[in-house]
Amino acid sequence: MSGATVEPLTWKDYKSQVVPTWCPGCGDYGVLNAGYRSFANLGLDPDNTVVVSGIGCSSRFPYFVRAYGMHTAHGRALPVAMGVKLANPSLEVLVFGGDGDGFSIGGGHVPHICRKNADLTYVMMDNGIYGLTKGQISPTSQTGMVTKTTPYGGPDMPLNPLAFVLTYGATFVAQAFSSKPKVLEALISQAVKHKGFSFINVISPCPSFNNVNTFEYYKDKVDEIPSDHDSSDLAAALKLAIDSKNSGRVMQGIFYQTERPTLVENLKSIRAKAKGSKDFDVNKVIDLYKA
Ligand code: SF4
Ligand code: MG
DSSP states (O other), X not given: OOSOBOOOOOGGGGBOSSOOOOOTTOTHHHHHXXXXXHHHHHTBOGGGEEEEEOSSSGGGGGGGBSSEEEEOSTTOHXXXXXXXXXXXXXXXXXXXXXXXXXXXXXXXTHHHHHHHTOSOEEEEXXXXXBTTTTOBXXXXXXXXXXXXXXTTOOOSOOOOHHHHHHHHTOSEEEEEETTOHHHHHHHHHXXXXXXXXXXXXXXXXXXXXXXXXXXXXXXXXXXXXXXXXXXXXXXXXXXXXXXXXXXXXXXXXXXXXXXXXXXXXXXXXXXXXXXXXXXOOHHHHHHHHHO
């Protein structure tokens, strides 16, 4: 956690004047409310907090939070957030967005943010559909889902976001369900406190356009991660991510957490090395590029 903290603010103090425009019953309301409460618990200073998003229903998130916000281009929230963090590492930077935005058009950015261990908190609201454009299959849609653009059923295998980020080196990986606000609130707080890249996959149903993955569908599928799970064991975390996805279970909690130098720490140490070297001459680098 890097932003300055303030107190005492209540969760309502993090509400902006913009009223959410999501459909009634949208899972994203649960994520927003859990976010407010977690920001209040953490005592985040709105003047030192930046909420970044891409495009999609859930990417409206920054409008509803009293903090700095950036509603950027489709799939580009992570690199923009990384730029914000690099420009001012003392800011607390959070990214909120959906499955299509994050793992389809934005999917090429995710591995690099993970392996660089950029100190960001990324909350991905996974509804298995493109909601803003009124219901097309997304990278996490179940195989065979029928939509207006896939009348014979989408043939593709759904992507596993947890296994994806674990494979590429995310240092905090968790999962929650949008209508279990206490668990989600605690996980957001832990993710923000974590030093390095934190990812939370939040299953957040879209009652308007995904008639497969409904609240009713998940009713008996949400479970806690087994108490004997070792969250420092990457192989165990990957196995849990794959097994639970294959069995259709939504395991809530921390799959994996580890520590390694963050992007900002690595850059600081490179800067220190470069400044300390008598041989370093920026003009030589410029000449190399000109050659
Ligand atoms: Fe939520 Fe779906 Fe409505 Fe978008 S279309 S606001 S995801 S319920
Ligand atoms: Mg979606």
